[in-house]
Amino acid sequence: MSTSVPPTITRFAIASVATGVLGLWPLAAGFAIAALVKTRRGRRGKGLALVGLVLAGLGAAVTAVQVLDLDRGDKGRSVLSADLAAGDCFYFPDGAQRPAWLADDRMPDAVQVVPCTEPHNGEVAAVARIDRDAYTQGDPAARAEDACAAGFTAFRPAGSDLPDGFTASVVYPPSAPSAPSAAGARVHCIVSSGMTLHTGTLRTAP
Secondary structure, eight states, X not given: OOOXXXXXXXXXXXXXXXXXXXXXXXXXXXXXXXXHHHHTTTOBOHHHHHHHHHHHHHHHHHHHHHHHHHHHHHHOEEEXXXXXXXXXXXXXXXXXXXXXXXXXXOOOSEEEEXXXXXXXXXXXXXXXXXXXXXXXXXXXXXXXXXXXXXXXXHHSOTTOOOOTTEXXXXXXXXXXXXXXXXXXXXXXXXXXXXXXXXXXXXXXXX
8 A cells, every 4th residue: 555755845945934034035035936936846835935035025125224224324415505504514525535625615516414413524503694795895705704703603612622623614605696685695604624524513502
Protein backbone atom coordinates (compact mmCIF):
# COMPACT_ATOMS: atom_id res chain seq x y z
CA MET A 1 0.00 0.00 0.00
CA SER A 2 1.39 3.35 -1.02
CA THR A 3 1.17 6.45 1.14
CA SER A 4 1.29 10.01 -0.10
CA VAL A 5 3.87 12.37 1.32
CA PRO A 6 2.44 15.81 2.16
CA PRO A 7 4.19 18.68 0.41
CA THR A 8 6.84 20.43 2.44
CA ILE A 9 7.04 24.13 3.21
CA THR A 10 9.35 25.87 0.82
CA ARG A 11 12.43 27.33 2.48
CA PHE A 12 11.95 30.53 0.50
CA ALA A 13 8.81 31.26 2.54
CA ILE A 14 10.66 30.81 5.81
CA ALA A 15 13.54 32.93 4.56
CA SER A 16 11.18 35.73 3.50
CA VAL A 17 9.74 36.01 7.01
CA ALA A 18 13.16 35.80 8.66
CA THR A 19 14.71 38.52 6.48
CA GLY A 20 11.59 40.67 6.80
CA VAL A 21 11.81 40.56 10.59
CA LEU A 22 15.49 41.53 10.37
CA GLY A 23 14.60 44.54 8.22
CA LEU A 24 16.24 43.19 5.06
CA TRP A 25 13.19 44.04 3.00
CA PRO A 26 14.74 43.66 -0.49
CA LEU A 27 15.72 40.07 0.34
CA ALA A 28 12.36 39.45 2.00
CA ALA A 29 10.53 40.56 -1.14
CA GLY A 30 12.70 38.35 -3.35
CA PHE A 31 12.30 35.29 -1.15
CA ALA A 32 8.54 35.85 -0.88
CA ILE A 33 8.09 36.02 -4.65
CA ALA A 34 10.18 32.87 -5.10
CA ALA A 35 8.10 31.14 -2.43
CA LEU A 36 4.84 32.06 -4.15
CA VAL A 37 6.15 30.54 -7.37
CA LYS A 38 7.01 27.35 -5.50
CA THR A 39 3.56 27.16 -3.89
CA ARG A 40 1.94 27.25 -7.32
CA ARG A 41 3.87 24.09 -8.06
CA GLY A 42 2.47 22.26 -5.05
CA ARG A 43 4.75 23.36 -2.22
CA ARG A 44 3.36 24.74 1.03
CA GLY A 45 4.15 28.13 2.57
CA LYS A 46 1.88 30.59 0.78
CA GLY A 47 0.80 32.17 4.08
CA LEU A 48 4.39 32.66 5.19
CA ALA A 49 5.26 34.13 1.81
CA LEU A 50 2.46 36.67 2.11
CA VAL A 51 3.69 37.60 5.58
CA GLY A 52 7.14 38.08 4.11
CA LEU A 53 5.71 40.38 1.43
CA VAL A 54 3.92 42.47 4.05
CA LEU A 55 7.11 42.79 6.09
CA ALA A 56 9.01 43.78 2.94
CA GLY A 57 6.43 46.46 2.17
CA LEU A 58 6.62 47.85 5.68
CA GLY A 59 10.40 47.91 5.52
CA ALA A 60 10.35 49.75 2.20
CA ALA A 61 7.89 52.33 3.58
CA VAL A 62 10.03 52.98 6.67
CA THR A 63 13.13 53.40 4.52
CA ALA A 64 11.35 55.88 2.23
CA VAL A 65 10.20 57.98 5.19
CA GLN A 66 13.72 58.03 6.65
CA VAL A 67 15.22 59.13 3.33
CA LEU A 68 12.65 61.91 2.94
CA ASP A 69 13.23 63.14 6.50
CA LEU A 70 17.01 63.13 6.00
CA ASP A 71 16.65 65.06 2.78
CA ARG A 72 14.51 67.71 4.44
CA GLY A 73 16.86 68.01 7.35
CA ASP A 74 19.92 68.50 5.16
CA LYS A 75 18.53 70.89 2.58
CA GLY A 76 15.68 72.70 4.31
CA ARG A 77 13.40 74.68 2.04
CA SER A 78 14.62 76.99 -0.66
CA VAL A 79 13.56 80.58 -0.02
CA LEU A 80 14.18 83.68 -2.06
CA SER A 81 16.61 85.87 -0.18
CA ALA A 82 14.27 88.83 -0.54
CA ASP A 83 11.61 86.86 1.36
CA LEU A 84 13.75 86.04 4.41
CA ALA A 85 12.20 87.14 7.68
CA ALA A 86 13.64 88.07 11.03
CA GLY A 87 14.42 84.94 13.01
CA ASP A 88 15.01 82.73 9.95
CA CYS A 89 18.02 80.43 10.16
CA PHE A 90 19.55 79.41 6.86
CA TYR A 91 22.30 77.46 5.18
CA PHE A 92 24.52 79.04 2.58
CA PRO A 93 24.06 77.58 -0.93
CA ASP A 94 27.70 76.47 -1.08
CA GLY A 95 27.70 74.60 2.19
CA ALA A 96 29.80 75.52 5.20
CA GLN A 97 32.20 77.75 3.25
CA ARG A 98 31.78 81.47 3.81
CA PRO A 99 30.44 82.75 0.46
CA ALA A 100 32.16 85.55 -1.40
CA TRP A 101 28.89 87.41 -1.91
CA LEU A 102 28.64 88.11 1.82
CA ALA A 103 31.84 90.16 1.78
CA ASP A 104 30.20 92.44 -0.81
CA ASP A 105 27.07 92.91 1.29
CA ARG A 106 24.99 91.03 -1.25
CA MET A 107 22.63 88.08 -1.05
CA PRO A 108 22.32 85.19 -3.53
CA ASP A 109 19.01 84.64 -5.27
CA ALA A 110 17.97 82.00 -2.74
CA VAL A 111 19.14 80.26 0.41
CA GLN A 112 18.11 77.11 2.24
CA VAL A 113 16.06 77.91 5.33
CA VAL A 114 16.22 75.31 8.09
CA PRO A 115 14.85 75.13 11.64
CA CYS A 116 17.22 76.88 14.03
CA THR A 117 17.48 73.59 15.93
CA GLU A 118 19.36 72.12 12.94
CA PRO A 119 22.94 73.01 11.88
CA HIS A 120 23.13 76.28 9.96
CA ASN A 121 25.58 79.11 9.41
CA GLY A 122 23.33 82.14 9.03
CA GLU A 123 20.53 83.80 10.97
CA VAL A 124 18.47 86.88 10.21
CA ALA A 125 18.74 89.15 13.24
CA ALA A 126 16.33 91.73 11.82
CA VAL A 127 14.83 93.08 8.61
CA ALA A 128 14.82 96.84 8.09
CA ARG A 129 14.17 99.19 5.19
CA ILE A 130 15.89 102.12 3.50
CA ASP A 131 14.10 104.53 1.21
CA ARG A 132 14.83 105.09 -2.48
CA ASP A 133 16.50 108.42 -1.78
CA ALA A 134 19.43 106.55 -0.22
CA TYR A 135 20.40 105.32 -3.69
CA THR A 136 20.15 108.69 -5.42
CA GLN A 137 20.85 111.32 -2.78
CA GLY A 138 22.82 109.49 -0.12
CA ASP A 139 24.99 106.51 0.73
CA PRO A 140 22.90 103.30 0.73
CA ALA A 141 25.58 101.43 2.69
CA ALA A 142 25.53 103.99 5.49
CA ARG A 143 21.74 104.08 5.50
CA ALA A 144 21.64 100.28 5.66
CA GLU A 145 24.09 100.22 8.59
CA ASP A 146 21.94 102.75 10.44
CA ALA A 147 18.78 100.76 9.68
CA CYS A 148 20.28 97.58 11.17
CA ALA A 149 21.82 99.18 14.24
CA ALA A 150 18.69 98.87 16.35
CA GLY A 151 18.02 95.36 15.04
CA PHE A 152 21.45 94.11 16.04
CA THR A 153 21.13 95.74 19.46
CA ALA A 154 17.83 93.97 20.09
CA PHE A 155 19.24 90.69 18.80
CA ARG A 156 22.43 90.81 20.90
CA PRO A 157 22.17 93.45 23.64
CA ALA A 158 25.26 95.50 24.47
CA GLY A 159 27.90 93.43 26.23
CA SER A 160 26.74 90.19 24.63
CA ASP A 161 29.41 89.47 22.03
CA LEU A 162 28.91 87.06 19.17
CA PRO A 163 30.62 83.66 19.53
CA ASP A 164 34.00 83.20 17.86
CA GLY A 165 33.71 82.80 14.10
CA PHE A 166 30.46 84.75 13.79
CA THR A 167 30.15 88.22 12.32
CA ALA A 168 27.32 90.69 11.77
CA SER A 169 26.68 91.80 8.20
CA VAL A 170 24.29 94.25 6.59
CA VAL A 171 22.92 93.01 3.29
CA TYR A 172 21.00 95.35 1.00
CA PRO A 173 19.96 95.40 -2.68
CA PRO A 174 22.70 96.54 -5.09
CA SER A 175 20.32 99.06 -6.65
CA ALA A 176 17.14 100.88 -5.80
CA PRO A 177 13.80 99.06 -6.20
CA SER A 178 12.69 99.16 -9.82
CA ALA A 179 9.32 100.68 -8.90
CA PRO A 180 8.71 103.56 -6.50
CA SER A 181 7.69 102.23 -3.12
CA ALA A 182 6.87 104.02 0.11
CA ALA A 183 8.26 101.03 1.98
CA GLY A 184 11.66 101.28 0.28
CA ALA A 185 14.23 98.51 -0.07
CA ARG A 186 14.53 95.63 2.39
CA VAL A 187 17.74 95.40 4.36
CA HIS A 188 18.72 92.10 5.99
CA CYS A 189 20.71 92.25 9.20
CA ILE A 190 22.57 88.94 9.12
CA VAL A 191 24.61 87.06 11.72
CA SER A 192 26.71 84.44 9.98
CA SER A 193 29.73 82.21 10.22
CA GLY A 194 32.23 80.74 7.80
CA MET A 195 33.33 77.18 8.56
CA THR A 196 31.39 77.05 11.83
CA LEU A 197 27.98 75.41 11.87
CA HIS A 198 25.71 76.38 14.72
CA THR A 199 22.65 74.78 16.30
CA GLY A 200 20.12 77.00 18.02
CA THR A 201 19.47 80.71 17.79
CA LEU A 202 22.13 83.28 18.60
CA ARG A 203 19.53 85.70 19.91
CA THR A 204 20.00 86.57 23.59
CA ALA A 205 17.55 88.01 26.05
CA PRO A 206 17.98 91.70 26.89
